[in-house]
Amino acid sequence: xxxxxxxxxxxxxxxxxxxxxxxxxxxxxxxxxxxxxxxxxxxxxxxxxxxxxxxxxxxxxxxxxxxxxxxxxxxxxxxxxxxxxxxxxxxxxxxxxxxxxxxxxxxxxxxxxxxxxxxxxxxxxxxxxxxxxxxxxxxxxxxxxxxxxxxxxxxxxxxxxxxxxxxxxxxxxxxxxxxxxxxxxxxxxxxxxxxxxxxxxxxxxxxxxxxxxxxxxxxxxxxxxxxxxxxxxxxxxxxxxxxxxxxxxxxxxxxxxxxxxxxxxxxxxxxxxxxxxxxxxxxxxxxxxxxxxxxxxxxxxxxxxxxxxxxxxxxxxxxxxxxxxxxxxxxxxxxxxx
Ligand SMILES: Nc1ncnc2c1ncn2[C@@H]1O[C@H](COP(=O)(O)OP(=O)(O)O)[C@@H](O)[C@H]1O
Ligand SMILES: [Mg+2]
Numbered sequence: 001x002x003x004x005x006x007x008x009x010x011x012x013x014x015x016x017x018x019x020x021x022x023x024x025x026x027x028x029x030x031x032x033x034x035x036x037x038x039x040x041x042x043x044x045x046x047x048x049x050x051x052x053x054x055x056x057x058x059x060x061x062x063x064x065x066x067x068x069x070x071x072x073x074x075x076x077x078x079x080x081x082x083x084x085x086x087x088x089x090x091x092x093x094x095x096x097x098x099x100x101x102x103x104x105x106x107x108x109x110x111x112x113x114x115x116x117x118x119x120x121x122x123x124x125x126x127x128x129x130x131x132x133x134x135x136x137x138x139x140x141x142x143x144x145x146x147x148x149x150x151x152x153x154x155x156x157x158x159x160x161x162x163x164x165x166x167x168x169x170x171x172x173x174x175x176x177x178x179x180x181x182x183x184x185x186x187x188x189x190x191x192x193x194x195x196x197x198x199x200x201x202x203x204x205x206x207x208x209x210x211x212x213x214x215x216x217x218x219x220x221x222x223x224x225x226x227x228x229x230x231x232x233x234x235x236x237x238x239x240x241x242x243x244x245x246x247x248x249x250x251x252x253x254x255x256x257x258x259x260x261x262x263x264x265x266x267x268x269x270x271x272x273x274x275x276x277x278x279x280x281x282x283x284x285x286x287x288x289x290x291x292x293x294x295x296x297x298x299x300x301x302x303x304x305x306x307x308x309x310x311x312x313x314x315x316x317x318x319x320x321x322x323x324x325x326x327x328x329x330x331x332x333x334x335x336x337x338x
Pocket of ligand 2: 073074075114188
């Protein structure tokens with residue numbers, strides 16, 4: 001039973017003969033949906049794709065794993081899903097060790113892989129139905145129909161996979177990942193290269209799954225999506241987890257806001273008495289720029305505007321700007337670069 005499952009989902013180019021994980025000093029954390037300790041991966045080439053990764057994914061959350069190309073996202077997901085062997089470390093899925101208790105672990109997981117691998121001659125309905133069987137779930141035509149309808153594939157149910165468009169193939173991969181009703185779903189770059197409609201459908205689906213209590217782990221290059229959707233984000237770079245944080249908290253801590261005032265009369269320098277605000281001048285003295293943190297300093301703006309008025313500094317226009325998760329992410333990855 002485990003073998004065809006592995007073959008079904010194994011990505012080409014990722015077959016390897018790693019040493020297998022050792023259940024060393026792992027602390028059992030039954031409270032996590034996914035519990036990763038000391039995970040290291042050396043590919044056969046000798047390349048170290050993951051280095052001592054520790055990560056806990058909570059039940060029912062949407063977790064976004066962010067990182068540049070080659071960071072190790074797909075490797076991490078592939079190890080958790082049992083498609084690639086770890087060199088060292090432990091993974092528990094809902095408390096089940098992926099080595100010793102593979103079937104129990106795998107049954108809880110659904111994976112929409114980054115690479116679309118499908119059997120060109122299979123038909124849509126049969127292919128999805130077969131995926132359910134692979135996990136030892138009893139036949140359930142109503143469930144298969146519901147999943148196909150949810151993904152707008154019902155009308156295509158008798159078509160061969162080779163006749164599907166790229167977007168339809170991606171829907172099919174999602175249907176195959178969902179049909180055995182996994183409690184934990186991995187989406188590896190689900191929206192890369194898909195059209196706007198499919199992206200929207202995908203996010204609606206993710207929200208519905210979350211409402212049903214499904215834990216969702218996704219990787220994405222569209223950081224604004226993570227910002228909007230994810231409860232927590234993890235940043236991975238060069239095989240190491242750099243940070244795990246509540247999305248909102250990350251925005252609060254690292255998000256900076258900037259207020260730019262376009263002055264009526266340019267200033268040669270910022271008056272000494274305003275030094276507490278840390279103001280800078282831009283555009284040859286035509287702009288006065290105030291940088292403050294997203295939450296805490298909001299009250300300081302009325303005081304600043306009053307102080308400027310008292311100094312006879314008048315502005316004709318203003319705008320504010322907020323650093324996005326994208327900028328935060330870029331700076332983390334840049335700072336983390338060796
Ligand atoms: N089968 C493999 N053999 C050797 N190196 C690999 C293999 N698969 C991935 N890698 C390398 O491991 C690193 C991480 O890859 P991957 O996990 O796919 O990153 P990501 O999904 O974050 O883009 C990359 O440098 C990649 O080239
Ligand atoms: Mg990848």
